[in-house]
Structures are given as structure tokens and as C-alpha cells.
Amino acid sequence: MAAVNTHAESSSAIDKPRRKSMNGRVAAALVLLPPALVLFTLFVIYPLAGSGIYAFYDWNGYGTPTDFVGLQNFERMMGHAVFQQAVMNSLKVIAVSLLVQLPLALVLALMIYRRTPENTIFRLVFFLPYILAEIAAGLIWSFIMDGNFGVVADITRALGIDPYFITSDRSWAFTAVLVVIVWKYFGFHMMIYIAALQGVPKDMIEAARIEGASRLGVVRYVQIPMIKPAIVVSVFFSVIGALQVFDVVIPLTNGGPANSSHTIVTYLYTFGLARLKIGYGSAIGVVLFITAVLVAVFYQRLFMRKPA
Amino acid sequence: MKAILGAAALCAFAAVAAHAETSVKLLRPESNSPGLKQFYADVIAEYEAAHPDVDVEIEFFASEAYKTKLPTMLQSDARPDLIYSWAGLTLADQVKAGLVQDISGSLDKEYLDSFTPGARAAFSNGDAVYGLPMEARLVVFFANQELTDKAGLDLAAIKTWDDFLAAVGKLKGAGITPLVSGGKDKWPLHFYYSYLALREGGPQGIRAAMDDDGDGFNSAAFVGAGERFKQLVDLDPFQPGVLSTAADQGNTMFAEGKGAFMLMGDWAYTQTIGVEQGNLLDGSLKILPFPALGASGGDDAATLGGVNGFAVTTGAPPEALDFLKFLVNAEHQREGARRALFVPVIAGTGDAIEVPFTQEINAMLEASPSHQIFLDQFLGASVGGTINDISADLVSGDVTPTEAAERIQEAWEFR
Numbered sequence: 001m002a003a004v005n006t007h008a009e010s011s012s013a014i015d016k017p018r019r020k021s022m023n024g025r026v027a028a029a030l031v032l033l034p035p036a037l038v039l040f041t042l043f044v045i046y047p048l049a050g051s052g053i054y055a056f057y058d059w060n061g062y063g064t065p066t067d068f069v070g071l072q073n074f075e076r077m078m079g080h081a082v083f084q085q086a087v088m089n090s091l092k093v094i095a096v097s098l099l100v101q102l103p104l105a106l107v108l109a110l111m112i113y114r115r116t117p118e119n120t121i122f123r124l125v126f127f128l129p130y131i132l133a134e135i136a137a138g139l140i141w142s143f144i145m146d147g148n149f150g151v152v153a154d155i156t157r158a159l160g161i162d163p164y165f166i167t168s169d170r171s172w173a174f175t176a177v178l179v180v181i182v183w184k185y186f187g188f189h190m191m192i193y194i195a196a197l198q199g200v201p202k203d204m205i206e207a208a209r210i211e212g213a214s215r216l217g218v219v220r221y222v223q224i225p226m227i228k229p230a231i232v233v234s235v236f237f238s239v240i241g242a243l244q245v246f247d248v249v250i251p252l253t254n255g256g257p258a259n260s261s262h263t264i265v266t267y268l269y270t271f272g273l274a275r276l277k278i279g280y281g282s283a284i285g286v287v288l289f290i291t292a293v294l295v296a297v298f299y300q301r302l303f304m305r306k307p308a
Numbered sequence: 309m310k311a312i313l314g315a316a317a318l319c320a321f322a323a324v325a326a327h328a329e330t331s332v333k334l335l336r337p338e339s340n341s342p343g344l345k346q347f348y349a350d351v352i353a354e355y356e357a358a359h360p361d362v363d364v365e366i367e368f369f370a371s372e373a374y375k376t377k378l379p380t381m382l383q384s385d386a387r388p389d390l391i392y393s394w395a396g397l398t399l400a401d402q403v404k405a406g407l408v409q410d411i412s413g414s415l416d417k418e419y420l421d422s423f424t425p426g427a428r429a430a431f432s433n434g435d436a437v438y439g440l441p442m443e444a445r446l447v448v449f450f451a452n453q454e455l456t457d458k459a460g461l462d463l464a465a466i467k468t469w470d471d472f473l474a475a476v477g478k479l480k481g482a483g484i485t486p487l488v489s490g491g492k493d494k495w496p497l498h499f500y501y502s503y504l505a506l507r508e509g510g511p512q513g514i515r516a517a518m519d520d521d522g523d524g525f526n527s528a529a530f531v532g533a534g535e536r537f538k539q540l541v542d543l544d545p546f547q548p549g550v551l552s553t554a555a556d557q558g559n560t561m562f563a564e565g566k567g568a569f570m571l572m573g574d575w576a577y578t579q580t581i582g583v584e585q586g587n588l589l590d591g592s593l594k595i596l597p598f599p600a601l602g603a604s605g606g607d608d609a610a611t612l613g614g615v616n617g618f619a620v621t622t623g624a625p626p627e628a629l630d631f632l633k634f635l636v637n638a639e640h641q642r643e644g645a646r647r648a649l650f651v652p653v654i655a656g657t658g659d660a661i662e663v664p665f666t667q668e669i670n671a672m673l674e675a676s677p678s679h680q681i682f683l684d685q686f687l688g689a690s691v692g693g694t695i696n697d698i699s700a701d702l703v704s705g706d707v708t709p710t711e712a713a714e715r716i717q718e719a720w721e722f723r
Contacts, residue, residue, distance in 0.1 A: 058722075060379070060401055060688075060689075060690075061379030061380070062379055062382070062383070062401050062402060062404070062405030062407060063383075063404070063405030063406065063407075076722065142552075146549075146552070147548060147549045147552070148548075148549065162548070163548050163549065165548065165549030165551070165552045167492075167552040168491075168492075168549050168550070168551035168552035168704075170704065170706070253552075254492060254493075256492060256494075256551060256552075256700065257551040257552075257700065257704050257706075258697075258700065258701045258704050258706040259697060270693075271693075273376045274372060274375065274376055274689065274693065275689045275690040275692075275693045276375075276376075276379060276398075276401075276688070276689040276690060277690055278379070
């Protein structure tokens, strides 16, 4: 409705040259929009709608889905202890990302944001884990944490204690996953903060210094408020990324032991795809999608609005 | 001018002719065995030499990826012509969806009758034939005699489950890790549970559960299997960190003498321990059938393993089946047997096996009164996955035998 109104108002006020440029824009939209729209429909809307439909069927992926089961897939999911654990784990990833990873990234960024040769080296080193493919990172850490051959094995041997297998310990396996996630992604957020910190005008910091602000005071009252937009974006990435964690978990624990270290996505993969319960997997996908959309919409509304 | 046109037409024709060859696409899960890949390459080269107009392509996928990609690929334009299959419910599902063809009309009776009855049955349903078996697989206890001797065990005397438990106890006492298993992948642990279910209830017990007879998977056979398995687990028989050891890693650990027994399929010999690695345990490697339980209604002689082969998909050109018959003819069955890649399924070709280990596996298969296909394949992906899960959970102590059976039944109802 609002769009129509604007149009009506503006059309009355349009003079000839502007009308011409409007026509040009409409023509451009008519020419340029369809390819994008077709691709978007084909690769985003169509599969989304597809899984939205499959979610209500019991379907093993063969033939066309015929066994309509209503909400049964959703009911089973909610009642499945492994799914509840997976949701808990995904929440843990969000919590650890926000409470450990981002503060760590911020502290490191504050330490090395200035352009000096040493800082460049540190930046590179801290950013390296992010460059590494997730699967490779997961594999590397599974070797490190291996109680027979890994670094952990060397430590237990040096201390003369029994070998310890963190990834087969139900109470600690997911903690191992969390460690790897923090290690893998803090560099990314650090880079966002560094870029933002470099944009903070030097004279503001100097002015604060002259006014007698301490180092911490500068951070607290000048730098952090100045890079707030960057923090808002990085929290957003962090939360959405946490909902999607998958490739680190598979090589590290494969969701085990006893399905205790699944995230929502590895749960979807294991119980939906690998077991050929495509309908069930779609239902999980729908729930995950809706959650992600809700998070995105509310977050944007609450934090990412331009200051009026 | 005419000449040029003619030449152009000829060129066009030649181009068409060059593309007129039929292609047959073969899909197989990735194997760690270079020998097996070479075998396929050799057979394909031989076939293509005899049929210059047919182009046979083979594509390998990682095992898990193969299973998850197959439904999509079967329903796409890129549908492969021949797909590797472990038979069981997964094949039945593919048949039900009309993605696999009945090839009985194109096979002569003599050829069909040349297969061992069990192998043929795995790919048939009544008169319909949905594929050809190619290799038989058997799960046995691999034993490292050097280690069992150290503990003073007499391998030949281990006949019953109680004997076996006692042997595990003795090994523990001697400071030797009794069992090695790749528990991270779960399916190596499901061999214990499946074998015990077979010993408790026999193949008929599994059939009855599938037919929802009586208590289904909550039957005494399955609960009993869990209880027996728990007896073993309570002895803490596995290597430390068994649940974070991958299957291949487990095989390697056994080959390196890190444990006395390993319950595993015969392929581990070809791939990890024996042929391709230069016989790591030469001389001290022994095979033991899974011990007997003496349970009433059970089957102490039945074997667990696989009958693997290829199914022909709907719409595949006739050349696909022709190639498959060539791949699974007596000559190639012998060749695969001679290279110790698999136990052949055409009766009488087992005499080509030269490696003592594979000879022994072949003899056990021939003596087997009934050969049960791996439960994680036989019951389809979903229920099979649950059996793998509960097998690992019984080892970690996260479920009781009763809960384990309930979870299988639940998965069966929801499959």
C-alpha cells in the first residue's frame, strides 16, 4: 500500500525528463530482473517450498511422496531425545560464540589492530584457522585429540596417566567441538573488529587521552561505541553461523558418542539424509529455516536499524 | 562444390558415428582396495575391446556419500545404469519405486542356476530378479595367535559364548587388549549385536520381527542379544577409546598387533591385514566362527555377512545388463577369487582361490546353512542406522538391552 501511495504522489510531481528516466528504470528492471528472479525461484524458492511439502510426508526419497502423515514428523522430532540434545548443543554453540569467542576476538583485535609489521604477522597467524577448510580443521583436531597417537596422547604419556579419549567421553565430547569452533572462527570476527578499529578517528582517541582517559577508558568509552555497528554484524554472523555448524562436527565426533554431540544440522544429516527419511529431514530443515529467519528478522529489527 | 559438400556430409556422418556409441554407467561405493579398482578396470578394458561401440564408465563414491546420493541420482537424468547394492530392504524400496528393473526375462535359466542359492535369493523376489550378486562377504573373528598364545588360550577350544567370555577374561588377566573395534563408525559394533540376535533367534527370529509377529523387535531374541552383548561389554574388552576409533583405524590396530580378536568382514584381510599390505600378521592370523549360544530357537551355525552385487536401473540400455553378465561370469568370478578380492558367488568358482585365508572363508560360507545379510543393510537405512546406534550405546552403557530393543522396534514402526 505504501509503495502505491508513493508512486501516486510522485507521478503527479514528475516532470518530463524524470518520467523518461523512470521509464528507463522500469525497462531496466524488466530486462534485468527476470534472470535473477528465475534463478532465485529455481534455486531458493522451489527447493524451500519442496521441503516445506515433503515435511508432511513419510518419504524415503524414492519415487514421489505419497504417505501423508500430517504433523507426525514434527511431533517425532520434538519428542526425540537426540533432537533435544542437538538443540541444546546448538544453543551452547551460540552461548560460547557470544561469551567466549567474540570477547576473545575483541581483545585480540584491540591488541593488534595498529598497522605494524609484528601485528601483521599476528593477524595472519590468528586468521589462519579461518582459512582452513572446516573438514580439514575437524580432521586435524581429531588427530590432536586422539588418545592413542595425538598431542593428547603425548601429554598423558608424559604425565604417566591413562590415555584419555575426549571425543568418546559423553560429558566432554561436545566441549571438544566447542573448542574447535572457537579456534576456527575467532579470527574471522577479529578481522571484522580490526577493520572497524582502524576506522576509528585517531584524534578522538587522542582527545580522550588528553582529557585523562585511561587505556581501558578509551576502549570502553571511545573504541567500543565507535565499532558498535561491526559488533552488531559480527554477533549476527555468529548466531546464524552457530545454527549452521556441521562440517567441524562430522570428522571430529560424527555426532557421537551415543549421539550426544549433534548440532541441529548434523542431526538433520544423520537422521534425515543418511537414513533416507527425507520427509523427516525436511521437517527438521523447515524448523531450522524458520528459526534462522526469525532470528534474522528480529535481530535486524532490534539491532541493525539505522539510527534515526 | 559437390565434392566439398560430400566431404562435409561425410565429416558430419563420421562425427555422428563417433558419438553413436552406447555408454554404460556403473556406480560403486569407494573401496580402499587398489586391487579391486584394478579388477574393475581390467574387466572394463576387456569388455570395451570386444565391444568397441560401448563405453563403460565407472564412478566411485565414498560409502556414506554413495548411500545418500543414490536416491537423488536414481531419479535424475544422470541416472546410472548399474548400481552397487547390498540387497535387503534398500533394494526392495528401489524396486517398489520402480527404479530398478526385473531382469529375469533376459537371463537364461542355466546362468541363473549357476549362482549359489543364497546369493541368488538375495537379489530375487519370487521369479523376479533385480540384479546379479557378485561377491559374498563373511563376518568372522580375526584372531592374533601370537597374542592368544601368550595368554595361554587354545583357539580351537573356543566354541561357545561362555568359552569366548572366559578367553576375554584370560586375555585381560595377561594384560592384552582382548578386542579391537572401530566403534566410531558404529557398524563394526553392530556385528556383535546382529550375530547374537542370530544366535538367539535365528534368521526366522529376524523375519518374525520384520513381520511384526509377537513382540516384533522387542522379542526375547533381540533383548537377549543385548543382554549377551552387555555380558561382554561388562568385561571392558575393547581397546581404550573404542568409540573414537574409526573402522579403518581399528583394522590397522589389529594388523599392528594391538589386540587379540577383531570381529570384522573378510574384506579387512584383503585391504588392511593381508594381501595388499604384505601379510602383516602372516602365520599368526587365525579365523574363528562366531561362538555358539545353544539358545533354543536360535541358530548356532548361521553366518552373518553380505551378498553384494549390482542392480540394473530402469531405462538402462540392454548393453548394461550385457556388461553386468560379463562382469559376473564364471571366468571373472574366478579371476576375482584368484586375486583374493572376494569370495565368488557362482557355484564351483571358489576353487580358484589361492590365498589360504580366503579359502577358509569360502569353506565356511559353503558350509553355512543360512547366511544372514548385515542387519544394518538388510533392515534398510533407517532401522539399520538405529541398530548401529544402539550397538555403540550398549558399549558406552547408555542404553539397557530392553531399551535397545525398544528403540529398534520404534525405528521399525517409523521406517
